[in-house]
Amino acid sequence: MKNVKNIIQRRKKSNRKGVVDVQFNWIFVMIAGFVIFIFIISVVFAQKRNADTQAGTSAINQIKTLIEGRQQTGDVYSEIAFPRTNINFMCAEAAQDKYYFTFKIENAERTQLPTEIIFAPQNLATNKIMVWSQAFDLGFPVSVFTYITTADSIILIYDPNYNSNGGGSSYASQIFNDLPSNITKKFVKNDAEIKKYNNYTRVRILCFEDMGCPDAAAYDYINITSAQGAGLYGYGNVTFHKKTDHIYNPQQVVPYITKSGLYGAIFSDNTEYYSCQMSRALKQFEIKRSLVESRLTLMQDDLDDSDCKRDIIASLNLEIDKMREPYLNEENMTWLYRKIKDLDIDNTNLILDSCPKIY
Secondary structure, eight states, X not given: OHHHHHHHHHHHHHHHHHHHHHHHHHHHHHHHHHHHHXXXXXXXXXXHHHHHXXXXXXXXXXXXXXXXXXXXXXXXXXXXXXXXXXEEEEEEEEETTEEEEEEEETTSOOEEOSSOEEEOOSEEEEEEEEEEEEEEEXXXXXXXXXXXXXXXXXXXXXXXXXBTTTBOOHHHHHHHHHSOTTSOEEEEOSHHHHGGGTTSSEEEEEEEGGGBOSOTTTOOEEEEEEOTTTOTTTEEEEEEEOOOOSSOOOEEEEEEEHHHHHHHHHTOSSHHHHHHHHHXXXXXXXXXXXXXXXXXXXXXXXXXXXXXXXXXXXXXXIIIGGGSSOOSSHHHHHHHHHHHHHHHHHHHHHHHTTOOOOO
């Protein structure tokens, strides 16, 4: 009987040990499985990060190459597609009268663009950008401006006089026809028509002071006011209007000069970004102006005492020197525009007299 009890007790101990062993094995399997699962997940995420980094690097290189290529030629349109990503453009004043410009894709490092002048929305989430360029001339070639937009953006030209048969007012029609056909653009003549395009991610409304603008409380828009006698693409002011209630109406006015300058305002989000890029462009203008000045100085030394020499000296003293270091304000842009027109006349006269051109 005693032997039977011992056998039963040994079996119970053995069964308990077996249960403990089985439980331990399951715990071990669960821990090992969890560790393997975490390892696999970490590998997947690491590969995704690497893929995103490579895609981002590829997009950066494509965008940078495209932009740098556009800097050589004006009035060129291009498109570039890449995996959907976030792009940020930043222009800021680093120190007094010194500016820097960078762009960034996703989590990549910022890429500096020290000479390129780009007007674009500051933040984009897209898989394709549309790029257009225009030469920036101020009496002589200065730079090439690059404009960036996306397929889900639209430019609405507000013109109460628009009709589908006869077109719109002169400035409205001019700006509509001069924008690339690949960029989405529409005429609108009242607030009700603007609402038809609320499905676009970014809507830019253009209006002209002499034709009226949309409801100030309901819409963001830019109001273009060209200087009298200068035409649309001469010089003038652009008012960036932000929609508000009827109590406070914030409006920021900035000057523009030339066609490329006006389009810079149209493709920019705000006055700060536009003013920063234009200030960078005027710094480049000063460099080019000084080079033209040096060239004319050398030319007058090589010429005999003749009408050509006297004309070049006059241009050097009356126009080129007076255009020194302009700043982005209305008074400076007015003065600069007049000097540009004088310089064009001087250059034409030199050509007619068979003299070396200013530029």
